[in-house]
Amino acid sequence: MTDQQAQTPLLDAKGVSKRFGAVVALEDASLTISAGQIVALMGANGAGKSTFVKILTGALKPDTGHVRIRGTERRVGSPAEARRSGLVPVYQEPSLIPDLSIADNLRLGDTPVADFQHWVHELGIDGLHLDDMISALPLATLRILDLARALAVKPDVLLLDEMTAALPTDLVEKVLDTVRKQADAGQSVIYISHRFSEIAEICDRATVLRDGATVGDLPITPGVEEKVVELMLGAVLDKDPTRTSTAAHRPEGMPRVTVRNLAAGTKLQDVSLDLYRGEVLGVVALEGQGQDQLFDVLAGMDSPTAGTIALDGKTVSFNHPADAIAAGLSFVPGDRADGLLMERSVHENIALPQLARFAKWGAIGMKKEAATVKKAIDRLQIDTRAQGEVQRLSGGNQQKVTIGRWIAAGVDTLLLFDPTRGIDVRTKRQIYLLVRELAEQGAAVLYYTSELAEVPAACDRAMVIFNGKVVDVIEAADADEQTLMRAAYGLTASAAVSA
Amino acid sequence: MTSETTMFKSVGRFIGNNPLVPLLILLLVLVGVLEFMRPGIVNERWIGNTIKFAIPLAMLAACQTLTMLTGGIDLSAAVAATISAFVMATQVPIVGVPLAICIGLIPAIMIGMVNGFGVAVCRVHPLIMTLGTGLIATGCLQVYQRFVIASGSVIPDGLAWLGTGRTWGLPNALILFVPIAILIIWAQRRTGFGRLLYALGSNETASRISGVRSWQVFLALYMLSGLIAGVTGLLYVGLIKAPSLSLVNPLLLPSVAAAVIGGTSIFGGRGGYSGTILGALILTVLGTLLTLLQMPEGLRRILFGLIILTVTTTYIRLTEQSR
Structure with a gap:
């Protein structure tokens, strides 16, 4: 290796x-x-x-x-070009075509088969046949195959998400070992993970966004x-002055919603919670800790x-979201595309739940409906300049529509x-205000947010979920971001876990 | 360059807000061309005839429009119409007119019910489901024909009057069609059921989250489509006056085309019946125009296909631009 090569970083963005x-x-x-380094790319949700x-x-x-690769400045134009230039990603979702065999998938990507088999063996998967169908293999195996396929093309930079x-x-250990060995042999790796223990084990540096x-x-x-957590949070943002009373709501009487030992899908393991009327219960979790399933089950979307x-x-027990709605549970999904009729008007979107029942199939009382819709629009201050089609609205206004239909x-x-994902600060504040107001009027609110700074502003208590289980329940008043972040990363060493 | 694109955009926006205007213009242009080619052809009699033939097409296209709003289609509509007409005509000698009409409509509604069940409960794609029931129903009709071959068929005078008669120059079929059209246009905007069609076509997940039980809507929708198809069949046999096993079948693909030209998206959530009515008129006038051109049949069909493609793609392009 010449000096020139040693000085030029392999990848430089x-x-x-x-x-x-x-x-x-x-x-x-x-x-x-640089060559032979493993760099952890870190950042909170939405960073x-x-x-x-x-x-x-x-x-x-x-x-x-x-983005410079090997010192040559170029704009990477397409995934194929990035691949040729030596950067190969392995994503969370295996990028193998389910209806083809392993061999066919390898052929598609021009992967050298012998190298692939070598890596599969190295990573500890045995008894695999190249003509096995991808769809017949378990997820863990697929992820290993995906990694082996990436390693087989000998990339300069490997991106592991x-x-x-x-x-x-046991496979985690194998993977970490193999990745570290590859790095020692001169390959570079970008390593994305929520697990600090792994990062500490194999990474050389951490870059924080x-x-x-x-x-x-x-x-x-x-x-x-600790330092990384601090960097991810930044200077503590000034707390939003949306809480009118500093005293958190005191839960009293019968809980509105009681959940005991709930499990669903592959991720939600064991969650119990009590949600009282008049309170906002925050849910804090990193992506994919089972919170999606928790909400889906409560909304009747999933069993x-x-x-x-x-x-x-x-x-x-709910067989259909309609059952949950009839029981008084209204769900605002995280992905606005899941909640909205994009080609239809603001009016139709807001009025939708009220027409859902069979009994409402007849003539619509247009005046009454217009009044209800207007009330919701006014209360949420929805910008109605582009109300003909919801897809022309800004993200914040779209989110207001999904909430507004339940307010109506x-x-x-x-x-x-996650009602504030990807929307502007002003709308965020309006949403906190609204949520507080609804709670004060006696509503019970379960509030998942990917932005920890929101918890003290909007919630009374916060429940932390890690790996599908509740690991901590914190009074929102005490919930500074550091505590929440550490809890969300499963770093809680406090008594709360053992209690 | 930029001014051109902005102009294109504003034209698109205008069309997006008034989707019927360009269709109306196209219709008038076609009539103008016709009058230019054969001066004097456009008279009261011609208008009456055009409307008379456009009505069954528009009615069958109602089945396509309503199902398309949810992202579906009804390829069994023509067969359902044919069955209604055939069963009714063969039952008249046996049970009399009123009962024959009722009996005739039953198989059409049943086809719709099976479609609805398949689409709503078994989640079969509407294209496949209605194609399948259409084939099955055709087979059943052939079997049925053997049993009634002796009794012969009669077209009730009332239906013949409705299908071919005129009052003050206007076809009597309007007496049936106008209320149906008004009802459909009203229902799609001003009833819960109509709104749910758009909602399901626009985003089924969002509808589910909002508490819509889609199977109820689909079942009702396809049964309604069957019923409309059945009524179309009764009207059409009054116009043609000769029931056969493939009576309404030639109208099937034009009925899809009428809905698409009328601006209803086959992906659902967008469109409406008023456009479809104009689409049916445009197709009928276009048919006359191409017949007048005295070209070989093959060439006529090629032109017909090309014009439909051009019109729909331009129209979709223009309206998509506004977004």
Whole structure:
């Protein structure tokens, strides 16, 4: 290796920015990797990690900034080009075509078969036949195959996104070992993970993103977790003055919603909670800890595999969201595309739940409906300049529409799944205000948010879920972001876990 | 360059807000061309005839429009119409007119019910489901024909009057069609059922989250579609006056085309019946125009297909631009 090569980083991204409409996803993101390094790319939800990864892999074009690979400046134009230039990603969702055999999948990507088999063996999977269909294999095996396929093309830079998420412990060890060995042999790795223990084990450095910008680049040393958490949070934001009373709501009487030992799907393991009228119960969790399933089950979208739900002390089970709605549970989904009729008007979107029942199939009382809709629009201050089609509204206004349809009907229990994701600050404040107001009027609100700063502003208590289980319940008043972040990363060493 | 795109955009926006205007213009242009080619052809008699033939097409296209609003389609509509007409005509000598009409409509509604069950409960794609029931129903009709071959068939005078008669120059079929059209247009905007069609076509997940039980809507929708098809069949046999096993079948694909030209999206959630009515008129006038051109049949069909493609793609392009 000449000096020249040693000095030029293998991959060097600088000043990368990207905006989607009015939303700035990345402002000034940077990342450098030299040969043989493993760099952890870290950032809280919404820090711009996924956008950055998409730009590095060439799935998106940056607005400004550059991505240099081996010192040659170029804009990576397409995933195929990024692959040729030596950056190969392994995503959380295996990118293997389910209806083809392993051999066919390898052929599609021009993967050398012998190398692939070598890596599969190295990673500890035996007894695999190349003509096995992908759809017949378990998820853990697929992730290993995906990794083996990436390793087989001998990339300069390997990008691993939550590589160990669906793997059993023995495979995790194998993967970490193999990745470290590869790095020692001169390959570079970008490692994305929520698990500090793994990062401490194999990474050389951690690059931290916050609000779309790279805010730190630290060598991994013992105790670096605290520093990383601090960087991810940034200076403590001034608390939103939306809480009118500092005293948290005191739960009293019968809980509105009682959940005991709920499990569903592969991720939700064991969650119990009590949600009282007049309170906002926050749910804090990293992505994919089972919170999606919790909300789906409560909304009647999905059936639990174990556990019970009771409303006002009476056990219930839902076959359809209509049952949950009839019982007073209104669900605002995290993905607005799941909640809205994009081609239809604001009016039709808001009125939808009121027409859902068979009894309402007849003539609509247009005046009455218009009045109800107007009330919701006024209360949420929805900008109605582009009300003909919801897809022309801004994200914030779209979100108001999904909430507004339940306000129009009168809210009893509201299930809000990340209602402020990707919307502007002003709308966020309006939403906190609204949520507080609804609670004061006696509604029960379950509030999942990916932004920890919101918890003290909007919630009374916060429940932390990690790996499908409740690990902590914190009074929101005491919930500074650091505590929440540490809890969300499963770092809680406090008595709360053992209690 | 930029001014051109902005102009294109504003035209698109205008069309997006008034989707019927360009269709109306197209219809008038076609009539103008016809009058230019054969001066004097456009008279009261011609208008009456055009409307008379456009009505069964528009009615069958109602089945397509309503199902398309949910992202579906009803390819069994023509067969359902044919069965109604055939069963009714063969039952008249046996049970009399009123009962024969009722009996005739039953198989059409049953076809719709099976479609609805398949689409709503078994989640079969509507294209496949209605194609399948259409084939099965055709087979059943052939079996049925053997049993009634001796009794012969009669077209009731009332239906013949409705199908071919005129009052003050206007076809009597309007007496049936106008109320149906008004009812459909009213229902799609001003009833819960109509709104749910748009909602399901626009986003089924969102509808589910809002508490819509989609199977109820689908079942009712396809039964309604069957009923409309049945009524169309009764009207059409009054116009053609000769029941056969493939009576309404030639109208099937034009009925899809009429809905699409009328601006209803086959992906659901967008469109409406008023556009479809104009689409049916446009297709009928276009048919006359191409017949007048005295071209070989093959060439006529090629032109017909090309014009439909051009019209729909331009129209969709223009309205998509506004977004």
